[in-house]
Amino acid sequence: MKKLISMVVAAALAVTSVFALAGCSSANGGNGGGSKASFKVGAIYINSQNDTSGYTYAHHKGVTEGMKKVGLDPAKDLFIVDNVPEDDEKVKQAIDQLAGNGCNIIFGISFGYINAFEEKAKEYPDIIFSHATGYLSNDKNFNNYFGRIYQARYLAGIAAGYKSLALGNNNIGYVSAWGTEYAETCSGINAFAMGCMAVNPDAKVSVYEISTWGDQQLERQAAETLIDTYGCCVIAQHCDSSQPQIVANEKGVFGCGYNSDMTTEAPAAHLTAPIWNWDVYYATAMKAAMEDPANFMTKVGIYYEGLNAGLVDISPLSSNCEPETKEAVELAKNLMKNGEWDVFSGVKLSFSGSAGSVAVEKTNAALVTNDGAEIVAAGGPSVEDGVITGSMNYYVEGVTQVN
């Protein structure tokens, strides 16, 4: 026994010394206490930066690409606290850590970080606080940012609409994290449904709510139910994993993913996915914070951009799409980019014609909920942004929640 222990100790010592040497020769790693002049970025993530898909992955990709755009090195100038739950105390501690490491701007990507960001923005007036999906800000160093992802969902709806027309099946399914409880999911469902109906006026969108932002098993079951029980021919989604697309692929129907191009996961099923280009925002915010932090709130302020800024888009149309899709998507995209038209207004788009001669027509039509209440009168202007991000809690005509 004694002999064994002394051998273990000797081996341990030998191994540590080897590592010590290896460590010295490898990259310097770590970046605490670098030069004071350099600009440092802090980020607080809900999941891990080493994720390979999903919400945190999309933001982390945006942060690192944004940093490269403005000449920062993510290996040296980026500080991350990851897996931070929506718990004020833990978020505050994460902010203290990042502030202590000298970060000049701190991004928080999850809605529930809001209280801690509000409080800490007062405590550290020299640091810029930027909070995704929130609704609070101040006039000095605290903003919020989000994007018009509903515009991209409308475009995905067009692709789904053409597919349902071609298949002669009006049932379209939508696996959603939440239903009308969250304006974010609710506006996404509505925009997608309106995109479908712009192409196929008889389209019906069935929503299956899984009541969590991500659960691969539930996402899978929801997609199976929508296909098997409700006969859906296209499965769209607002949830974290690509399971709904994988199920669509297995069952020989079609689908629209979310967050990343899911054609790799569902090669025979995937049409296109609404995606975020977060680097567009992150580069803008970092640049402003580097050059003129005192005027951050006038230069960047509350950030809510869409197709026009390139913050949201759809992934390249796959070969599964119907031939008319490309032209129709371009037409709708240009109208939104130029600010001529927006989704939640009293004007509806309708597409007609075959590939090569697709035409779009605008008609005045009221925005009506699925229980008949009128939200916007025919010809009226779009609902306010605050409704889309905060208070939309109804489905439009043509949408039903099945569970």
Next chain:
Amino acid sequence: MRKYHLVRRADARLKRTLIYYAIGILVSLIIGAIILVALGINPLDYYGRMFTIGLVGNRYGYKSIEGLLKIFVPLLITSLALSLSFKMRFWNIGGEGEFLIGAIAASIVAFNSTGMPNFVTVLLMCLAAMISSGIIGIAVAALKVKFNTNETLMTLMINYIMLYVIRYIGETKADWNFFLRDDSERPKFGTFPDSAVMAGIPIGQFKLLWSVLIALALTAIVFVYLKYTKQGYEISVVGDSSATAKYAGMSVGKIVLRTMFISSAMIGLAAALAVSSAGTISDTITNNVGWTGIIVAWLSKLSVPAVFVTSVLISILQYGCQAAATQYPAIDSNYADLLQGIILFSVLVADFAANFKIVRKEDAKNA
């Protein structure tokens, strides 16, 4: 045909145990270092930052100490409380649930305390938390005393019930729900009014919260209680053998009820101090102390001074792991958790090796 078997060492010695612990920790750090090297990070540099909890080069070092203490206080009190019940061989693994009950009770007081004096509010929060957690503790103990139910199962289930209760509160937007922010469309826990936020003694920029002093005082009280009082003695007798206790004329049922009340009430107090220090509540407010506390209690062999030391070390480990991970973009908290797990596991193995030895069968016969 088992050739080898385990024998408890007759001569368990502290020195040997400590040496084994050191070897265990060393081995786990080496395993961690292999991963770090694979990621291109200098392990010595990383461990340096970890064990100094990221204080080196930190602009707001005093905040790191404050953060560390906020992790330490609930862990210490919960571990002490669990030691009390474990000493009686009452397997209370419901620390998480008892903590959440206390946190909810304290928050009910806190959210309705606008305008009340700070001292009164915090005192009421502590009392509300202690009483409500204590009642649950007594209820489980009563079931055990009366019907001989399995307390491990009963306390375990409390954890999940309470977890879902607090999630329900946190996700339900309704008029009655004063826990949530009014102005938010999405459900989100609000923050306490200033009247309910733990005060402290400012030392320069650093603020020493009263909760830290309360925890220290409580440690001393539990130490004295177990070592020098009749009730403390009764607990250890019941733990050694309830038959002996009965024979000696002790009312075992009463002792179990009383001790479980104290144990749960202490966990409730830990929760009240935690929510008051945080100024809010959440479904992760426990920071897993109900589980970690079990490890602390057992690593400490249920000795109060050892619980204190172990709580300090585990808090430093937890806080340091996160602080170091922050400074390396490639390292996420999964690595920090992994390293903590490996260290704790190695120490437990070391502890086992220090108390047991493997002997050949023939040797055992001769022994």
